[in-house]
Amino acid sequence: MTHKIAVLPGDGIGTEIVAEAVKVLNVLELPLEMETAPVGGAAYEVAGHPLPEATLKLAQASDAILFGAVGDWKYDTLERRLRPEQAILGLRKALGLFANFRPAICYEQLVGASSLKPELIAGLDILIIRELTGDIYFGQPRGRRVATDGHFPGAEEAFDTMRYSRPEIERIAHVAFQAARKRSKKVTSVDKANVLETFQFWKDVVTEVHKEYPDVALEHMYVDNAAMQLVKAPKKFDVLFTGNMFGDILSDEAAMLTGSIGMLPSASLNANGQGLYEPSHGSAPDIAGQGVANPLATILSAAMMLRFSLNQHEAADRIESAVRAVLAAGLRTPDIWSEGTTRVGTREMGDAVVAAI
Amino acid sequence: MTHKIAVLPGDGIGTEIVAEAVKVLNVLELPLEMETAPVGGAAYEVAGHPLPEATLKLAQASDAILFGAVGDWKYDTLERRLRPEQAILGLRKALGLFANFRPAICYEQLVGASSLKPELIAGLDILIIRELTGDIYFGQPRGRRVATDGHFPGAEEAFDTMRYSRPEIERIAHVAFQAARKRSKKVTSVDKANVLETFQFWKDVVTEVHKEYPDVALEHMYVDNAAMQLVKAPKKFDVLFTGNMFGDILSDEAAMLTGSIGMLPSASLNANGQGLYEPSHGSAPDIAGQGVANPLATILSAAMMLRFSLNQHEAADRIESAVRAVLAAGLRTPDIWSEGTTRVGTREMGDAVVAAI
Ligand SMILES: CC(C)[C@H](C(=O)O)[C@@H](O)C(=O)O
Ligand SMILES: CC(C)[C@H](C(=O)O)[C@@H](O)C(=O)O
Numbered sequence: 001m002t003h004k005i006a007v008l009p010g011d012g013i014g015t016e017i018v019a020e021a022v023k024v025l026n027v028l029e030l031p032l033e034m035e036t037a038p039v040g041g042a043a044y045e046v047a048g049h050p051l052p053e054a055t056l057k058l059a060q061a062s063d064a065i066l067f068g069a070v071g072d073w074k075y076d077t078l079e080r081r082l083r084p085e086q087a088i089l090g091l092r093k094a095l096g097l098f099a100n101f102r103p104a105i106c107y108e109q110l111v112g113a114s115s116l117k118p119e120l121i122a123g124l125d126i127l128i129i130r131e132l133t134g135d136i137y138f139g140q141p142r143g144r145r146v147a148t149d150g151h152f153p154g155a156e157e158a159f160d161t162m163r164y165s166r167p168e169i170e171r172i173a174h175v176a177f178q179a180a181r182k183r184s185k186k187v188t189s190v191d192k193a194n195v196l197e198t199f200q201f202w203k204d205v206v207t208e209v210h211k212e213y214p215d216v217a218l219e220h221m222y223v224d225n226a227a228m229q230l231v232k233a234p235k236k237f238d239v240l241f242t243g244n245m246f247g248d249i250l251s252d253e254a255a256m257l258t259g260s261i262g263m264l265p266s267a268s269l270n271a272n273g274q275g276l277y278e279p280s281h282g283s284a285p286d287i288a289g290q291g292v293a294n295p296l297a298t299i300l301s302a303a304m305m306l307r308f309s310l311n312q313h314e315a316a317d318r319i320e321s322a323v324r325a326v327l328a329a330g331l332r333t334p335d336i337w338s339e340g341t342t343r344v345g346t347r348e349m350g351d352a353v354v355a356a357i
Numbered sequence: 358m359t360h361k362i363a364v365l366p367g368d369g370i371g372t373e374i375v376a377e378a379v380k381v382l383n384v385l386e387l388p389l390e391m392e393t394a395p396v397g398g399a400a401y402e403v404a405g406h407p408l409p410e411a412t413l414k415l416a417q418a419s420d421a422i423l424f425g426a427v428g429d430w431k432y433d434t435l436e437r438r439l440r441p442e443q444a445i446l447g448l449r450k451a452l453g454l455f456a457n458f459r460p461a462i463c464y465e466q467l468v469g470a471s472s473l474k475p476e477l478i479a480g481l482d483i484l485i486i487r488e489l490t491g492d493i494y495f496g497q498p499r500g501r502r503v504a505t506d507g508h509f510p511g512a513e514e515a516f517d518t519m520r521y522s523r524p525e526i527e528r529i530a531h532v533a534f535q536a537a538r539k540r541s542k543k544v545t546s547v548d549k550a551n552v553l554e555t556f557q558f559w560k561d562v563v564t565e566v567h568k569e570y571p572d573v574a575l576e577h578m579y580v581d582n583a584a585m586q587l588v589k590a591p592k593k594f595d596v597l598f599t600g601n602m603f604g605d606i607l608s609d610e611a612a613m614l615t616g617s618i619g620m621l622p623s624a625s626l627n628a629n630g631q632g633l634y635e636p637s638h639g640s641a642p643d644i645a646g647q648g649v650a651n652p653l654a655t656i657l658s659a660a661m662m663l664r665f666s667l668n669q670h671e672a673a674d675r676i677e678s679a680v681r682a683v684l685a686a687g688l689r690t691p692d693i694w695s696e697g698t699t700r701v702g703t704r705e706m707g708d709a710v711v712a713a714i
Contacts, residue, residue, distance in 0.1 A: 080551075080557065083551065085551050085552075089552070096508075115473050115474060115477050115588050115589055116472050116473060116474070117472060117473070117474060120472050133508065134507075134508065136493075136519060136552075136553065137552055138507075139507075139516065140506065140507075142553075142554045143554055144554065144558060147520075147522045149497065150491075150495075150496075150497075150520065150522060151453075151490065151491065151522065151524070151525055152522045152523075152524045152525060155522040155523050155524050155525075156522065156523045157520050157521060157522035157523065157558070158520065158521060158554045158555045158557065158558030158559075159496065159518055159519060159520035159521075159554065159555055160518075160519040160520075160553050160554050160555050161516055161517075161518060161519075162493060162516060162517040162518070162519060163504075163507065163514050163515065163516035163517075164514060164515060165504045165507060165508065165509045165512040165513065165514035166509075166512050166513045166514065167508075167509045167512050168508055168509065168512075192602075192605075194437075194440065194442050195442075195446070195493075195494055196493065196499075196517045197499045197500055197501065197515045197516065197517050198499075198515045198516055198517050199515075200437065200515065201501060201514070201515030202515075223605075223606055224605045224606050224609040225609070227584070227606045227607070227609050227610040227613075228609045228610060228612070228613035228618075230610075231472050231588070231610060231613045231614055232472055232613055245549075246606075248549075248580075248581045249580055249581050249584045249603075249606055250584070252581040252582070252584050252585045253584040253585060253587075253588060253610065255585070256584075256585035256588045256589055257588055261585075
């Protein structure tokens with residue numbers, strides 16, 4: 001059986017890092033059929049839309065999507081629906097990619113790259129699970145209008161709707177509890193039940209779903225406290241799961257805590273196991289085209305793709321071991337470089353992973 | 358002229374820390390008339406409501422409110438409108454306390470208490486300004502209902518409304534730009550304009566208001582990026598301002614980064630300069646009644662009160678100098694204690710500040 005992969009490099013460093021991941025996938029000699037299409041600003045340039053019909057069709061017809069990154073300051077003045085990030089929002093929505101897995105791992109050799117004191121971060125291995133198709137990201141109604149109540153009736157205002165339905169919360173809760181069963185059986189559900197109706201409901205539903213997982217310990221935590229505890233004692237977390245908006249903030253905070261966001265992959269899955277795989281970092285237009293971007297997050301995203309969507313666990317293991325080997329050999333792109341290690345570029349790093357496989 | 362102060366100690370360590378702040382205020386021999394009233398769980402116990410009518414009246418009739426902290430696990434099962442934190446939300450709303458000032462300062466002697474490497478945090482002095490009476494905290498409609506659209510029409514759902522009107526954004530933007538003029542003339546406005554209508558509007562209005570402050574540099578940053586940059590390079594910020602929800606998360610993250618959240622005061626002001634002053638930390642029910650809580654955040658909140666609402670700058674200076682003096686003398690409550698310093702309790706710390714004045 002051939003697996004069909006949509007390869008969407010996108011903008012900025014996207015092209016460079018995805019090229020390395022493709023190189024790594026090719027060397028594994030798996031039955032993969034990869035097809036590339038433009039997305040984000042790159043797609044806007046050629047097709048007038050960040051997520052052209054053809055790109056979306058390709059994504060829908062594929063078993064998995066290998067995604068680079070989208071975005072560039074130069075599109076900031078476009079109307080919102082044409083901006084690069086609409087491509088990623090559109091893909092999440094169209095494919096129903098509701099379960100976002102964002103591991104925050106601190107690699108042994110990169111402890112020094114963290115802002116945190118080594119003892120607080122060494123050995124960190126958290127799995128953040130973010131709901132990705134609900135919440136205030138997609139809730140209707142939203143827009144601008146004249147306020148009819150509030151502090152300034154009659155004034156112009158803008159508004160958005162936060163919302164979660166029971167089945168949306170249930171399915172992401174199941175994902176979190178099941179993930180915890182494969183780890184240390186501990187889940188932190190992050191909410192703001194003390195202020196928001198949506199997240200009181202979230203807390204209630206999560207508590208109900210938890211009854212089916214008596215072997216997993218569940219803790220509830222407010223989002224402001226979670227933002228603090230991540231800084232204070234990140235290793236106290238194991239699986240942390242939350243809604244789309246809070247997950248956006250906390251997963252980035254946690255990724256940056258590790259000091260090696262250039263190393264962190266992510267997976268966004270739908271109910272059929274179809275998934276979009278992308279690095280946790282962005283398109284970094286400031287360093288694009290210089291051959292210095294770290295391709296490891298994308299290469300590790302390819303490994304996640306093999307594991308989660310293609311059921312190719314052995315091949316995924318081979319990639320992950322190869323990445324550990326190149327780190328152990330002291331190779332570092334500039335973002336993770338430190339005294340005493342060897343500075344390499346994007347391509348050399350990709351070649352090294354290929355060689356290690 | 359006598360200044361009227363409502364003293365609302367609240368729950369947990371609230372009583373202990375507020376007692377020390379009152380002691381400090383008393384020694385200054387200012388024309389203050391202080392009156393105490395119950396709030397939060399303590400008020401629920403005696404009056405059946407976290408913000409009894411009498412407490413609210415007292416607060417409204419005062420020039421300033423000195424607030425301790427509210428909350429205790431034991432009230433978690435009460436219906437939301439009776440829970441302790443409704444008192445603080447109710448006070449903010451009733452008094453129109455829209456401008457929340459949350460300095461995140463790292464005291465020289467406490468650099469070691471931070472999770473961050475000393476070089477990243479030493480000398481940190483950020484002012485976070487959080488809008489406090491708008492956003493999804495108070496937006497209507499909110500509640501539970503049957504979904505009519507979205508992913509699961511027909512399912513039970515909960516929802517909230519995020520909203521900001523033009524005058525709400527304008528007034529907090531003016532506060533931020535004016536605060537920046539007294540500091541290093543640099544403001545970061547945090548939004549999520551790439552996803553939310555509310556925060557695209559926020560960004561647009563802030564950009565307009567900025568025209569009146571050509572001497573202040575304005576930078577826009579997405580909330581997920583701000584959560585990261587605070588971890589990576591907190592000293593790059595000076596004045597950071599944002600909405601209620603994002604401000605809740607980022608101000609706590611920043612406070613914890615300093616490592617000395619027990620030291621950080623806050624002020625919440627309305628358009629008349631009336632203000633509520635409280636420590637940035639919570640009620641810490643786990644250590645309540647043991648005489649070990651750090652009263653310095655509350656004592657420094659009293660100093661902020663003198664400065665912001667009572668125009669008593671010299672008295673405020675005296676408190677702040679006294680706090681620096683006790684730190685320099687090596688006195689530490691357990692939360693900030695380290696090898697080589699002297700461990701003291703809540704009362705000894707308050708006494709030491711009084712002595713230093
Ligand atoms: C680009 C943006 C819309 C997106 C989000 O907010 O979800 C990004 O920050 C992410 O986390 O993937
Ligand atoms: C207690 C809670 C309602 C409150 C808030 O979310 O505003 C608190 O976290 C704060 O920051 O003062």
